[in-house]
Amino acid sequence: MLWPNxxxxxxxxxxxxxxxxxxxxxxxxxxxxxxxxxxEDFKAQLKIKNKYPDRIQISGGLHPWTFKEKSVEQIEQExxxxxxxxxxxxxxxxxxxxxxxxxxxxxxxxxYFCEHLELAKKLDRPLVCHIYGHHDLALKALKDLxxxxxxxxxxxxGSPELAKDYIxxxxxxxxxxxxxxPNYKNLVKSLQTIEVEKxxxxxxxxxxxxxxxxxxxxxxxxxxxAEIKGVSPEEVLQNSNKNLEGLLL
Ligand SMILES: [Zn+2]
Numbered sequence: 101m102l103w104p105n106x107x108x109x110x111x112x113x114x115x116x117x118x119x120x121x122x123x124x125x126x127x128x129x130x131x132x133x134x135x136x137x138x139x140e141d142f143k144a145q146l147k148i149k150n151k152y153p154d155r156i157q158i159s160g161g162l163h164p165w166t167f168k169e170k171s172v173e174q175i176e177q178e179x180x181x182x183x184x185x186x187x188x189x190x191x192x193x194x195x196x197x198x199x200x201x202x203x204x205x206x207x208x209x210x211x212y213f214c215e216h217l218e219l220a221k222k223l224d225r226p227l228v229c230h231i232y233g234h235h236d237l238a239l240k241a242l243k244d245l246x247x248x249x250x251x252x253x254x255x256x257x258g259s260p261e262l263a264k265d266y267i268x269x270x271x272x273x274x275x276x277x278x279x280x281x282p283n284y285k286n287l288v289k290s291l292q293t294i295e296v297e298k299x300x301x302x303x304x305x306x307x308x309x310x311x312x313x314x315x316x317x318x319x320x321x322x323x324x325x326a327e328i329k330g331v332s333p334e335e336v337l338q339n340s341n342k343n344l345e346g347l348l349l
Contacts, residue, residue: 106130106337107344108318109274110228110254110302112137113156114144115309124313125152133302133344135195135228135254136161137309139178142185149189157349159192159228160185161216164199164209165308172208179212183219190349192228192251193220200233210237217245226347227251229271235262242269250347255304259286260293267298272343276304277317279324291328296339301325 111132113121134145136159145158160182167175186193196216198209220227228251231238235258242249252274253266263273273294278284291299303317319333322340326333 105341106318107341107348108132108303109252109272109300109340109344110135110276111305112141112307112309113148114141115306115311116313118147120313121148121152124315125155130318131155131157131348133157133192133228133252133347134159135163135230135304136192137163137195138166139182139185142182142191145191146185146189157192158189159194160189161192161194161196161228162212163195164197164202164204164230164232167204167208167212168202175208175212179215186219186225187223191225192347192349193223193225194228194251195230195254196227197229197231198234198238199230206234206237209234210241213238214241214245217241217249220249220251221245221247225349227271229253230255235265239265239269252300252302252347254302256290257284257287258290260290263290263294263298267294272298272300272347274300274302275325276302276321277307277314279321279328288328291325296329296331296335297343299325299336300340300343301337 108130142160149156149158196213249270252272254274255276256273257278301322305313305317322333322336326336
């Protein structure tokens, strides 16, 4: 298959109105890899996939943010339904992981992270990980459940050591709009050490339900990474495409 000339490692087209999706697809040549949010979100992704099968790679998962909106019983039922839909459709598994900013017990986040890992292993699918804080727990689960793992650590902003830990586990490091913020010093240090073979670029647009789609983000992020690494933006994007092609379904 001939892929579009850009691959966005992480976005959420399902957070947009269908007319906005049509416009975005018509006006770009990008292949959009998705992050999953919850069951309803996965169904929305399936609709987009039906309409534009070559322009989107979907992902099913329970994002750590959804746990704050649902009861334990709701989460469990939703996961059972989602698991069967994931098995029936070629898709990534995730977003899954940890978020220290949500008021959800760590053990709940840990339990569902492990569930996602086990499902990805069983189905041999790539993972989309959202890990903001609690990296010790994420790495413990990845070690205890022993991979091999493949997929992306989306929105990475950690230290060079942390990047290395995830790369050793089999992951690609995905960098998004965080790199444009002036205070992400750890990320700058990491980018200086991460090899282009392990680095991918994401727009993370729209970042959350209800937020706008900021166009041109993939180019802006690539340009900033290029500046930090002393290479050209095209080289960053081309390597990212190549690395992501290895994960496509
Ligand atoms: Zn996301």
